[in-house]
Structures are given as C-alpha cells and as structure tokens.
Amino acid sequence: MKNHIQRLHELANSPSRCVIGLMSGTSLDGLDVALCKIESSGTNTTLMLKKFATVPYQDDFRNEIRKIFAKREIDFQQLCLLNPYIGNEHGQMVLDCLKTWDIEPQEIDLIASHGQTVFHSPKKQHKLPGFPNATLQIGDGDHIAVKTGIITLSDFRQKHIAAGGEGAPLAVYGDYFLFSKKGENRILLNMGGIANFTYLPGSLDPNLVFTTDTGPGNTLLDAYTRRFFHKPYDENGDIAASGKVNTRFLDELKSLPFFKQAFPKTTGPEVFNFEYTETAIQKSKITSLPRQDIIATLTSLSADTITDSIKIAISANETYTIYASGGGAHNAVLMSAIRENLNMEVKLIDELGVSGDAKEAVLFAVLANEAIAGDQSFFGEKEGVPNISMGKISLPG
Numbered sequence: 410m411k412n413h414i415q416r417l418h419e420l421a422n423s424p425s426r427c428v429i430g431l432m433s434g435t436s437l438d439g440l441d442v443a444l445c446k447i448e449s450s451g452t453n454t455t456l457m458l459k460k461f462a463t464v465p466y467q468d469d470f471r472n473e474i475r476k477i478f479a480k481r482e483i484d485f486q487q488l489c490l491l492n493p494y495i496g497n498e499h500g501q502m503v504l505d506c507l508k509t510w511d512i513e514p515q516e517i518d519l520i521a522s523h524g525q526t527v528f529h530s531p532k533k534q535h536k537l538p539g540f541p542n543a544t545l546q547i548g549d550g551d552h553i554a555v556k557t558g559i560i561t562l563s564d565f566r567q568k569h570i571a572a573g574g575e576g577a578p579l580a581v582y583g584d585y586f587l588f589s590k591k592g593e594n595r596i597l598l599n600m601g602g603i604a605n606f607t608y609l610p611g612s613l614d615p616n617l618v619f620t621t622d623t624g625p626g627n628t629l630l631d632a633y634t635r636r637f638f639h640k641p642y643d644e645n646g647d648i649a650a651s652g653k654v655n656t657r658f659l660d661e662l663k664s665l666p667f668f669k670q671a672f673p674k675t676t677g678p679e680v681f682n683f684e685y686t687e688t689a690i691q692k693s694k695i696t697s698l699p700r701q702d703i704i705a706t707l708t709s710l711s712a713d714t715i716t717d718s719i720k721i722a723i724s725a726n727e728t729y730t731i732y733a734s735g736g737g738a739h740n741a742v743l744m745s746a747i748r749e750n751l752n753m754e755v756k757l758i759d760e761l762g763v764s765g766d767a768k769e770a771v772l773f774a775v776l777a778n779e780a781i782a783g784d785q786s787f788f789g790e791k792e793g794v795p796n797i798s799m800g801k802i803s804l805p806g
C-alpha cells in the first residue's frame with residue numbers, strides 16, 4: 410500500500426505521465442484506447458497522442474450489455490455480473506493493445522477508464538422530487554487495475570454530480586485545457602451516439618466556457634439501420650443520401666420537450682431510442698414512408714437540433730470556428746446538413762492534432778492527469794461546470 414501511495418506522489422510531482430484513456434460510449438461499437446503522454450496540468454497541459462486503437466466489441470459481448478443498456482427494467486443479476494466482467498474485458502483489451510504496440514504495462518503510469526454508461530438519469534428527465542441527478546457507469550476499476558497491474562482511475566461522473574452537475578458532458582475540462590486558443594472562439598462538436606458541444610471563447614474566460622448535449626447524434630440512426638437495414642450504422646450516410654426528408658415526421662420528432670430545455674442539459678439512449686422513432690412515426694401518420702426517408706429525416710433531426718443549439722448558444726454577430734469529432738463526423742450527409750444549416754465550413758478536430766475518433770478517450774486521460782497532478786483548476790461560476798477533480802483510484806496490488 411505504502412509503495413502505491415509513494416508511486417502516486419511521484420506521479421503527481423513528475424513533469425509528465427504516460428496515461429491510457431479508455432472510452433466505451435453509447436454506440437457500443439468498441440473500446441477506444443488512447444495512449445497519451447501528458448505534461449503538466451490545468452491550462453498548462455500539453456498532450457501527445459502516442460497510440461490509438463478502437464477494439465471492436467464482439468457481438469456476444471455487445472449483446473450482454475444490451476440486455477440491461479438504458480433499460481428501466483432489467484435482470485439485476487446481469488447488472489451485477491457485468492460490472493466485473495466489463496472491467497476484466499477492458500483490462501484484457503488494454504493488455505492486447507500494449508502487446509500489439511510492443512509496450513510493457515510497466516511503461517504506463519495510469520489508466521483512465523470511463524466504463525460503460527448503462528443508465529443516465531438527470532433530474533430534468535426523471536422528475537422525481539427528492540431524487541438527485543444520477544448516472545451509472547460500470548466496468549469496475551479494481552478489475553482493470555488488478556488485470557493490468559496499472560493504477561486505474563474510473564467512475565469519473567459521480568463527483569461531477571456531487572458538485573452540482575448532471576455527470577456530463579465532462580469533455581469540457583479537457584476541451585478547455587487542450588483546445589482553447591486565444592483570439593479564436595471555438596465550438597468543439599462531438600457526434601457519438603449522443604451529440605454535444607463545448608464553446609471555448611477566444612478570451613479564454615472560464616466563466617464563458619460552455620458545454621451541453623444537444624440530443625441524438627447517431628443513436629437513432631444506428632437503432633433504425635440495425636433493425637431494418639441489418640447493418641450497424643449508415644456508413645458514410647449512404648442510406649440517408651438515397652432518401653428524402655419528411656417534414657411532418659421531422660416536426661413530430663422535434664416536438665419532444667427536451668429540445669426546448671435550457672442549457673446545460675444531458676440525455677442518452679434512455680430517451681433517444683428505437684421506440685422514440687416508432688412513436689413519432691405513428692403520431693405523424695407516415696407508416697408507409699420508405700425506410701430511406703426515415704433515415705434521411707433522422708439524419709436531419711440530428712443536424713437541425715445540433716445547429717439550433719449552437720445558434721442559441723452563440724450570438725449572431727460572434728465569429729467562431731467549428732471542429733467536429735466522433736463517429737458522426739464520418740457521415741457525409743450529417744456533416745453537409747450541419748454546414749448548410751450554419752452556412753459555414755465545419756473543420757475536423759484532427760486539424761488540432763488529435764484524431765476525432767480518439768478525442769473522448771484522450772479527454773478521460775486528461776481528467777486522470779488532473780486528478781493526480783492537477784491543482785483544482787478554476788472553471789468559473791457557471792452552473793453545471795463545477796471546479797473539481799474527478800475519478801476514483803484503484804490500486805493494482
């Protein structure tokens with residue numbers, strides 16, 4: 410024990426750390442593994458992404474998670490079993506990546522594991538008096554630490570809730586440290602299962618930094634494409650490109666109160682799922698609409714709700730640059746609808762030196778770096794962006 414605490418002390422005082430960030434998002438496509446060298450902390454943080462891989466999930470593994478994923482009623486034993494099971498699997502995936510990269514586990518200082526979100530329930534969504542914002546990520550950190558022999562930080566979201574946030578989006582911290590630029594207002598738009606963005610003011614004023622989910626990114630598209638096109642997602646937006654947007658259906662999809670809620674707000678596949686699409690199809694009486702048109706309309710919904718949110722958050726006369734990341738950045742139809750709605754170029758975060766597919770995993774590496782070596786950076790007084798260090802520490806021995 411004493412050795413581990415001494416090691417943490419050394420790491421806290423070392424000029425740089427080698428940190429593996431792990432992200433398993435709402436799309437359940439795989440585990441993103443980002444090996445980063447991080448120097449310093451807070452606004453002085455510099456990061457070099459040394460290696461990156463997405464370890465795809467096997468169907469069996471994904472199906473086990475789907476049994477409980479974002480469901481109100483589940484088999485409690487399944488939840489209990491998955492917690493160590495996912496931790497162990499993620500640990501093994503890290504070891505496999507290290508082997509492929511010809512790197513010894515001893516060369517890694519920390520793992521930052523997001524885990525798997527299985528339910529996200531902000532107050533605005535559950536509306537149960539007396540109950541707080543809540544979110545649950547599983548894939549226990551102790552199992553990763555013991556499996557890999559590497560000190561592991563996990564369960565980052567609880568502290569954010571304890572300090573007054575909804576547990577997400579946490580990207581804001583790393584976004585601010587890594588991607589802020591004096592003199593340039595930036596929007597960092599991430600389109601995973603759920604879409605969110607961070608506003609980084611060119612003034613660098615932490616009081617103006619802003620982050621929120623906007624609603625669906627790919628989650629509705631994936632669910633519908635899986636069910637009716639027997640593919641995991643609409644590759645490149647090809648199905649959407651072959652369909653037409655149906656306005657009646659689009660208006661019905663947009664009538665959900667979530668879209669009118671004030672920022673910051675968060676959501677998940679508990680709300681944006683196949684049933685949500687089905688209900689909107691029934692309500693708008695378009696049951697005979699070609700399936701490509703459904704995909705085209707769902708793609709428009711993602712684009713419109715993203716760009717409407719950006720327009721609300723940024724005043725009309727303000728200039729800014731948008732950098733996109735996440736799997737949705739590979740969807741040409743989604744990207745061009747966003748460009749069209751905003752009438753401006755949308756760049757890729759890759760231009761700023763980090764691959765868009767790696768960004769979220771990288772940001773958890775930054776959070777772990779901050780928890781171990783940071784000095785509680787000031788994030789202003791804005792609601793939903795608490796000034797805190799996050800993550801629980803699991804020791805390997």
Ligand SMILES: Nc1ncnc2c1ncn2[C@@H]1O[C@H](COP(=O)(O)OP(=O)(O)OP(=O)(O)O)[C@@H](O)[C@H]1O
Pocket residue numbers: 433434435436437438600601602603604627630631641642643644645646734735736737739740741769
């Ligand atoms: N070539 C592609 N064409 C179209 N869509 C793609 C492509 N590649 C990935 N995607 C979409 O991106 C999704 C995965 O994105 P990503 O890994 O960023 O999500 P996530 O991290 O799981 O979600 P979240 O950020 O909400 O937690 C896929 O499920 C798919 O919908």
Ligand SMILES: CC(=O)N[C@H]1[C@@H]2OC[C@@H](O2)[C@@H](O)[C@@H]1O[C@H](C)C(=O)O
Pocket residue numbers: 434435526529544576577578579580581601602603604605622675676677769
């Ligand atoms: C509860 C949860 O897992 N939320 C995710 C999800 O995926 C995208 C969006 O919804 C975002 O709010 C968050 O993840 C990113 C990494 C975040 O916290 O910034």
